[in-house]
Amino acid sequence: MGKRAWHYARPVFIAAGILVCALLLIDLWAPVDLQPLSTARVVVDSRGEPLRAFADQNGEWRYQVGLDQVSPDYVQTLIGYEDRWFYHHLGVNPLSLLRAAWQWLRHGHIVSGGSTLTMQVARIRYPGHGGIGDKLRQIVRALQLELHYSKDEILTYYINHAPFGGPLQGVEAASRSYFGYPAARLTRAQGALLAVLPQAPSRYRPDRYPERARLQRDKVLDRLVEFGLLSPEEAADAKLEGVAATPPHLKPLAPLLARRLIGRNTTDHRVTAFIDRQLQRRLETLAREQLHQLPQHASLAIEVMEHGSGKVVAYLGSAGLGDMERFGYIDMVTAERSPGSTLKPFIYGMAMDEGLIHSESLLLDAPLAFGDYRPLNFSRGFSGPVSVSHALQLSLNVPAVQVLERLDPAHFFARMQTAGAGLHLPPGATPSLAIALGGVATNLERLLGLYSALGNDGYAIVPRLTPDDPLQKRRLLSPGSAWIIRDILSHRREETTWQQGLAIKTGTSYGNRDAWAIGVGRHHTIGVWVGRPDNAAMTGHYGSYTAVPILRAAAAILPNSGPGLPARPANVSRKAICWPTGQETPQLCDEQRQAWIVDDVIPATFMGSVAQSPLIPNPYLTLRLAGDSGLRTALGCNIASAETTLPVWPAPLQSWLPAKWRTNTRIPPLDPRCKHSAGLLSETPVQIIGLDKKARLKRHATTAEQPLLGFRAVGGQPQWYWFLNGELLESQGDVLKLPMPEPGKYQLAVTDQAGMSDTLEFTVEPEENFR
Structure with missing residues (x-):
């Protein structure tokens, strides 16, 4: 030079x-960084699609994405329109600045800012109040940014922090809010719109000003044609696309699950759930349809889990998050409620594992006293002799309590807790027989885990909400008892053929506050709860009526939820057993049944509650009968006799039996030559006195207080059970005071502790019949 x-x-x-x-x-004194601003948090489904987003502490929606997660058309359009020399300058484009300055001087106001994308990043990262001073600061900051960061890092910051209207920050939030899908799927026309939108987001918002937005979009497309980045034909095709956008908010799916996951994970900005998006949408639609059939203020919850993996693939915590009338903000999947009868399958399953019952064991659906506890059925009536299968399918209360008494409530409670039941007793209470009828608290999710054992060889799976949740299996039942219980529940009489493979159990809590239905299909366990979150009663609504239809509809949506039981375990066999003994006793058989047996254990029938200590403790009675008269003898009788064994039905069932099976018919009277004690059996059979048989009674039409009818039980063994037309009466003594019933035919029966019984029939007629 x-x-x-x-x-x-x-x-x-x-x-x-x-x-x-x-x-x-300056760089040493005031260094720069591209630390991301606070990011909104989002819960995504199994495929990474958002379920619900949560704004940051400033109420802004911002989701971090990489350049590879954004449509290339958008990136090309953004650079081509905003800063086509982006990859060639050092943060500042001198020609653009000179042009902007000349336009400002010529027109007296700013026509174009001359800012590069790097300068815009500087403005976003270090905002000011506008003016020449801020522009100079942006230039300096842009040069600093170019000194420390790559072009892709700077561009990534821009696409994640540019303003797009309202609370939306970044192209991902804008794309999902305005168009309903991620930025990776933006069309060329949408990319052009979002490229220009940050220039004036409040004026060009497509949801508010679609015509303005269209004009600006077309301007961008024309500019790309001018720069040779787009052919005229491509631009014309893009302009044909309409400008349609929804208001800028993300429509949530599984919102209560998302709230729960964000609450328990306080650090991650992105939380992944196992939710199947399509299934979730269909179940939410189903729930909205079902709400119209529910009372005011009622809500519902549905949860679906793969019982092999424990993945929760659908989660509806309420009728709708914004439905304040139905308490939609309360998550009823996790709410502590009474489970009603939903624990009964596990009572029977554990009893099978401990050799107490099999599938056709004879149980007593009759008045039983367990100390001071006298349970009744939901219908307030009794069915008499029932099998385990029938009792479970009909969800009868007394048989379940009878089995739980033998199993021991404390033992059952401890095993359930070990399996993850999470049962909560009332304050100060200890495990009692009331557990069988819902005298504890748990929630829908824990019930789902328990019922998964029926589809998982007896292992209860703790429901998993996210991939971070470990797979936890806990032994609840043996494979054999789990298979039998599922088989029983898969053959409910009301089930249609196409859903016979779906095992269903219902439950209704005391006072009709909770209606439950749990189903176990081929691959999924489904839980449904219906009720009022404020714990008020829903009169006329119960599990089988209200919750089961929702469960069936949900099961019909699931893939492969139809028929199909797992293979029968090797230790489960089919045996012919007899009633009343409950065992393989063909010589003592009134009724033969085919039963599922675990480990070849065939227990005998329970003759009553342990608390009542039945006089005849076994379902068969060995007697000595006189050889000449065939009558019963007693010890000390000097009469030639032979020993014989007879089947005996439990005493509380006598009034439901055919006459030939009743104890007082089957057991011969005591031979009069025997003057000694008759042992367990009374020498004098029980007999009703107080009315002549077939008596006709007159009921006065005008008498305000009808007379009482008096009856007495003579003979037999205390205590006595009185029945009127098969319904248990309150008296358990030998005296009965019965108010005059309405006109009609009646049968009065009494049964003593030994199973002996007597009946008396009478008719009540109106007064005019006697004139």
């Missing part, structure tokens, strides 16, 4: 050096 050239170039080099030194000093 000549001296003359150097004379003119020297000041330039000196100025440049000063600027570089100044820049380095």
Whole structure:
């Protein structure tokens, strides 16, 4: 370089050096960073699609994405329109700045800002109040950013922090809010719109000003044609696409699950759930349809789990998050409620494992006293002799309590807790027989885990909400008892053929506050709860009526939820057993049944409650009968006799039996030659006195207080059970005071502790029949 050239170039080099030194000093004194601003949190489904988003502490929606997660058309359009020399300058485009300055001087106001994408990032990261001073700061910051960060890092920051209207920050939030899908799926026309939107987001919002937005979009497309980045034909095709956008908010799915997951994970900005999006949508639609059939203020909850993996693939915590009338903000999947009868399958299953019952064991659906506890059925009536299968299918209360008494409530409670039941007793209470009828608290999710054991060889799976939740299996039942219980529940009489493979158990809590239905299909366990979150009663609504239809509809949506039981375990066999003994006793058989047996254990029938201590403790009685008369003898009788064994039905069932099976018919009377004690059996059979048999009674039409009818039980063994037309009466003594019933035919029966019984029939007629 000549001296003359150097004379003119020297000041330039000196100025440049000063600027570089100044820049380095500024960089040391006020360093820059591209630390992301606070990010909104989002819960996504199994495929990474958002279920529900939660704004950051400033109420802004911002979701971090990488360049590879954004449509290439959008990136190309953004750079081509905003800063086509982006990859060639050092953060500032001098020509653009000079052009902007000239336009400002010429027109007296700002026509174009001359800002590069890097300068816009500087403005976003270090906002100011506008004016020349801010523009100079942006230039300095842009140069600093280019010094420390790559072009892709700067561009990534821009696409994640640019304003897009209202609370929306970043292209991902804008794409999902305006168009309903991620930025990776943006069309060329949508990319053009979002490229220009940050220039004036409040004026160009497509949800509010679609025509303005269209004009700006088309302007961008024309500019791309002008720069040779788009052909006229491609631009024309893009312009044909309408500008349609929804209001800027994300429509949530599984909102209460999302709230729960965000609450328990306080650090991650993105939380993944196992939710199947399509299934969730269909179940939410089903729930909305079912709500119209529910009373005011009622809500519902549905949860679906794969019982092999424990993955929760659908989760509806309420009728609808925004439905305040139905308490939609309360998550009823996790709410502590009475489970009603839903624990009964596990009572029977554990009893099978401990050799107490089999599938056709004879149980007593009759008046039983367990100390001071006298349970009744939901119908307030009794069925008499029932099998385990029938009792479970009909969800009868007394048989379940009878089995739980033998199993021991404390033992059952402890095993359930070990399996993850999470049962809660009332304050100060200890495990009692009331557990069988819902005298504890748990929630829908824990019940789902328990019922998964029926589809998982007896292992209860703790429901898993996210991939971070470990798979936890806990032994609840043996494979054999789990298979039998599922088989029983899969053959409910009301089930249609196509759903016979779906094992269903219902439950209704005391006072009709909770209606439950739990189903176990081929691959999924489904739980449904219906009720009022405020714990008020829903008169006329119960599990089989209200919850089961929802369960069936949900099961019909699931893939492969139809028929199909797992293979029968090797230790489960089919045996012919007899009633009343409950065992393989063909010589003592009134009724033969085919039963599922675990480990070849065939227990005998329970003759009553342990608390009542039945006089005849076994379902067969060995007697000695006189050889000449065939009558019963007693010890000490000097009569030739032979020993014989007879089947005996439990005493509380006598009034339901055919006459030939009743104890007082089957057991011969005591031979009069025997004057000694008759042992367990009374010498005098029980007999009703007080009315002649077939008596006709007159009921006065005008008498305000009808007379009482008096009856007495003579003979037999205390205590006595009185029945009127098969319904248990309150008296358990030998005296009965019966208010005059309405006109009609009646049968009065009494049964003593030994199973002996007597009946008396009478008719009540109106007064005019006697005139």
